[in-house]
Amino acid sequence: MALTRKLHNGAIQMCASAHIYGQETAPRSRRNIMLSSLVYNVVFNIINGTYLTGFCLAMGADANYVNIIVVIMSICNMFQLVSPLIFERLKQRKKLIILLRAAAHAINLLVIPLIAMSGLAVETLLPVIGVLFGAAQLINALIAPGLQVWHIGCIPEEKRLGYFSLFSVLNCIITYGSLFLAGIFADILVRSLGDHYALPTLRLVFLMLAALDILFLTRIHEYPNPPSAKPSLRQILRCIPACPAYMKIIGIAALWNFVANVPSQYYTTYLLDNLNLSYTFINSVNLFNIVAVILLTPLWKKLIQRKGLRGTLFLALLFYAPHALGLSLVGTETVFLYPLSSLYGIVFSVGFTLCFTLVPYIDLPHENRTVYMALYNTCCALAALLGVLAGRLIYTLFGSMAPIILFGTEIAPARLLVIGFSLFLFLAAFLSRAMLKKQPESTA
DSSP states (O other): OOOHHHHHHHHHHHHHHTOOOSHHHHHHHHHHHHHHHHHHHHHHHHHHHHHHHHHHTTTTOHHHHHHHHHHHHHHHHHGEEEEEEHHTOSSSHHHHHHHHHHHHHHIIIIIIHHHHOOOOOOOHHHHHHHHHHHHHHHHHOOOOOOHHHHHHHTSSSGGGGHHHHHHHHHHHHHHHHHHHHHHHHHHHHHHHHOOOHHHHHHHTTHHHHHHHHHHHHSSSSOOEEEEESSSSSSHHHHHHHHHHHHHHHHHHHEEEEEEETTTTHHHHHHIISSOOHHHHHHHHHHHHHHHHHHHHHHHHHHHHHHHHHHHHHHHHHHHHHHHHHHHHHTTTTOOOOHHHHHHHHHHHHHHHHHHHEEEEGGGSSSHHHHHHHHHHHHHHHHHHHHHHHHHHHHHHHHHHHHEEEEEEEEEOOOHHHHHHHHHHHHHHHHHHHHHHEEEOTTOO
């Protein structure tokens, strides 16, 4: 009984520190924002990353097709620049955002898996699901800026560090825990149904979480956000020189999105296709994120409060870079280096993940917020696209060269690609420190 009381009091204190405790409109809305985000991130990871790669490979695609899908989705993300043309004209945006989110869920978790299991020939199936992937991503891109502005209106600046610190912990626990269980389930489905039907079935199962996401969204209060007078694309572009401080923030985020997307899906394809690693094994390694986030988030939070984003982000990226070098050494005889390198990287990923959770809202102007969030997201999408294309160029270049033999073993192009990724990370660490030079106190 005493233990139950202590756990209950601890939970209340944790929720209070994140400003989500209480039945008033503001904390209730923040609570539902967190619940929606947690559920959506689980769904997002099931339709992207390792599972997107596995899905495409199961449909008969190769690594280049997966890369093309990532490119298409990155191009679709750039349509966020059009979002203010729609949402800045509306007094109430909540209903339209929820409707479009539901449509994107339906395409990703219902239409795509049903078509994948319909028996279409590969030469027809791959273009069709490619178009559907793009359509769902385009819908998500259009609503993203409006969704962010709607949600951030419920989270005042002085409450963000506490809120996002708890969110980072819960997001890691729930996302990686779910991915681990999904990995076990996926491996069971592969053995019982075969590759072609396993991951489409997994997508259908996660329709339940999509329904929860929509339910939580309906419970979030929408604060007034007066619409602009028929904004045009020219007016949106004029906002760029109007706020140079926020443009610098956008530059930092774009830099990270470029670097993070250089490996694209090539290394995941290498793990699944060349090394034949199982989903369970890969997600078992990712489970260590849970322990790291629980133990290290308070430490990274204190470091941000003491050193600001500039110093914290620099250290996190600088020490994260060597983990990519470790990944480049993973081969048939050195699979054990994959979990070791991943564990090392997880320690520092906790730090830069928390930093980049806060970055979009630093120096965000009070006026035309949808416009600035659209600019932020569009620039990040463009940088991500350039990163994917850079990765494709590097991969293709190494793939066209004579095989590189090291210690009697041929080095796959994907392993050479992550060496380049490591070098980009070192560069990003120093550039981000230079760009954030005058803004260490913004999140204190």
